[in-house]
Amino acid sequence: MRKLENIENRIIPITFLGILIFLWYFVVERGIIQRFILPSPVDAVTTLFRILPEIKHHLIVTLTEAFYGLIFAIVLAVALAVLMDNILMLKRALYPLLVISQTIPILVLAPLFAMWFGLGKFPKIIVVMLVCFFPIIVSLLEGFDSVDKDLINLMKSMGASKIKIFTMVKFPASIVNFFTGLKVAATYCIMAAFIGEWMGGKAGLGLYMMRAKKSLRIDKVFAVVLLIVILSMVLFKIVSILQRLLMPWNNEKQ
Amino acid sequence: MSTYQKNKLSVNNIYKSFGDISVIDDVSLELKENEFVSLLGPSGSGKSTIFNIIAGLIKPDKGKVYIEDMDFTGRSGRVSYMYQKDLLLPWKKIIDNAALPLVIKGTKKKEAREMVKGYFKIFGLEGFEYKYPFQLSGGMRQRAALMRTYMFSKDIILLDEPFGGLDAITKRRMQYWLLDVLSNLNASIIFITHDIDEAIFLSDRVYILSDRPARVKTEIKIDLPRPRKNQVITTPRFNEIKKDIINIL
Ligand SMILES: Nc1ncnc2c1ncn2[C@@H]1O[C@H](COP(=O)(O)OP(=O)(O)O)[C@@H](O)[C@H]1O
Ligand SMILES: [Mg+2]
Numbered sequence: 001m002r003k004l005e006n007i008e009n010r011i012i013p014i015t016f017l018g019i020l021i022f023l024w025y026f027v028v029e030r031g032i033i034q035r036f037i038l039p040s041p042v043d044a045v046t047t048l049f050r051i052l053p054e055i056k057h058h059l060i061v062t063l064t065e066a067f068y069g070l071i072f073a074i075v076l077a078v079a080l081a082v083l084m085d086n087i088l089m090l091k092r093a094l095y096p097l098l099v100i101s102q103t104i105p106i107l108v109l110a111p112l113f114a115m116w117f118g119l120g121k122f123p124k125i126i127v128v129m130l131v132c133f134f135p136i137i138v139s140l141l142e143g144f145d146s147v148d149k150d151l152i153n154l155m156k157s158m159g160a161s162k163i164k165i166f167t168m169v170k171f172p173a174s175i176v177n178f179f180t181g182l183k184v185a186a187t188y189c190i191m192a193a194f195i196g197e198w199m200g201g202k203a204g205l206g207l208y209m210m211r212a213k214k215s216l217r218i219d220k221v222f223a224v225v226l227l228i229v230i231l232s233m234v235l236f237k238i239v240s241i242l243q244r245l246l247m248p249w250n251n252e253k254q
Numbered sequence: 255m256s257t258y259q260k261n262k263l264s265v266n267n268i269y270k271s272f273g274d275i276s277v278i279d280d281v282s283l284e285l286k287e288n289e290f291v292s293l294l295g296p297s298g299s300g301k302s303t304i305f306n307i308i309a310g311l312i313k314p315d316k317g318k319v320y321i322e323d324m325d326f327t328g329r330s331g332r333v334s335y336m337y338q339k340d341l342l343l344p345w346k347k348i349i350d351n352a353a354l355p356l357v358i359k360g361t362k363k364k365e366a367r368e369m370v371k372g373y374f375k376i377f378g379l380e381g382f383e384y385k386y387p388f389q390l391s392g393g394m395r396q397r398a399a400l401m402r403t404y405m406f407s408k409d410i411i412l413l414d415e416p417f418g419g420l421d422a423i424t425k426r427r428m429q430y431w432l433l434d435v436l437s438n439l440n441a442s443i444i445f446i447t448h449d450i451d452e453a454i455f456l457s458d459r460v461y462i463l464s465d466r467p468a469r470v471k472t473e474i475k476i477d478l479p480r481p482r483k484n485q486v487i488t489t490p491r492f493n494e495i496k497k498d499i500i501n502i503l
Contacts, residue, residue: 150337151341154337157331157333158354168343168358175345247345249386
């Protein structure tokens with residue numbers, strides 16, 4: 001039954017996506033929309049393969065920025081979440097700030113970072129970090145909060161110290177939440193690096209796309225968009241696989 | 255049962271209020287060695303609060319808890335405590351869940367596993383050592399939780415409606431199984447329930463509690479012979495006791 005449901009769950013979105021792509025293809029091939037305004041999906045794919053050698057370097061730059069930004073975001077979010085959970089004052093003081101920080105548009109910050117930190121990888125890594133940090137810390141804090149109070153009382157009744165309660169119960173209980181946040185962050189990180197590059201840089205997919213846009217190479221623009229979608233999906237999948245491997249007790253529920 | 259039983263635990267005249275609401279009003283209890291005692295009372299009357307006080311998780315406003323004649327009021331880490339929910343850690347295999355109390359006390363994981371291994375047979379969980387909790391049925395999880403409870407402290411065990419979440423048939427089986435297991439262990443038990451049949455079937459004595467604030471209305475000795483078989487619940491004596499209890503409640 002479960003297997004059948006799973007297949008059904010996949011068939012519906014895939015079919016829908018297929019229909020959309022076909023409509024897109026149809027509209028362009030029939031000349032209803034001009035090719036220089038909207039390239040067909042086939043054009044996007046063939047262009048992507050053709051430009052792959054020339055964007056390889058840019059791709060590596062973007063991936064590097066996304067990777068470091070995500071790693072730093074994870075480290076910072078975990079560390080701060082642990083501190084905030086253990087020191088109530090800190091949580092009260094920082095939580096509102098965290099939320100407010102999310103209302104500042106990243107499109108404003110990115111050029112600022114470029115002005116302050118130059119055109120290298122560093123300002124982009126910061127942008128990625130800012131974007132990825134929030135979903136991780138919020139889901140972690142929520143996880144810490146939602147641990148069954150009875151479970152914590154049980155640990156206390158067995159004489160467990162605060163540290164033991166944290167390492168043996170609270171932290172492992174929140175891994176599910178951590179992965180929820182990480183999935184969101186992983187989906188965003190490529191795009192965040194891309195936006196960072198767009199606002200000024202020396203290399204990267206964002207910069208490449210800027211150039212393509214300026215020279216009106218709309219097929220290249222679409223090829224890069226396609227690449228970003230693929231990369232983000234692959235990252236999401238990697239995180240899901242990682243979660244399944246690290247949490248064998250949770251597989252039944254998925 | 256011998257008449258010379260040591261007093262394992264005594265609760266002396268405890269009171270507790272949360273805010274203006276009085277929850278426990280002058281409750282005194284006793285538990286003798288190897289005895290099975292039930293607290294029978296309506297839900298919300300304050301039974302779990304009594305357990306929290308015995309376990310040292312909360313302090314009574316007044317009164318004392320003595321364990322083997324030592325003052326344990328407000329001190330945790332002495333008695334085993336099991337809740338209605340199994341509260342097994344889903345990310346740990348059954349053997350590590352059972353070994354948890356030992357690991358908390360500082361035993362190495364490998365040693366702790368060795369120490370609990372021998373009990374899987376007694377608790378009817380042989381072959382499930384390396385399964386995760388989600389792979390077990392409700393009844394088995396409850397047994398695993400009981401095993402963990404037992405590993406913490408083998409002499410005094412508090413069970414707070416441990417079978418409350420099970421279906422009637424599984425519940426009946428678990429009660430029978432519990433008596434069987436206990437006959438092999440040297441444990442003194444306090445058992446919370448709002449199920450009259452369950453209290454009579456399992457206990458040596460039953461304290462009947464009032465509505466909130468909890469007060470001991472009466473204490474009833476259950477003189478049904480042991481070992482008790484399932485049929486005991488259809489005997490005239492069982493029904494007599496049941497009638498008495500219903501009248502008091
Ligand atoms: N920590 C607490 N703070 C405030 N009220 C509580 C607390 N714990 C229990 N109570 C109240 O005390 C009463 C008795 O609760 P409890 O001991 O859990 O009853 P029982 O286990 O008999 O169902 C309930 O009305 C409950 O709302
Ligand atoms: Mg209760």
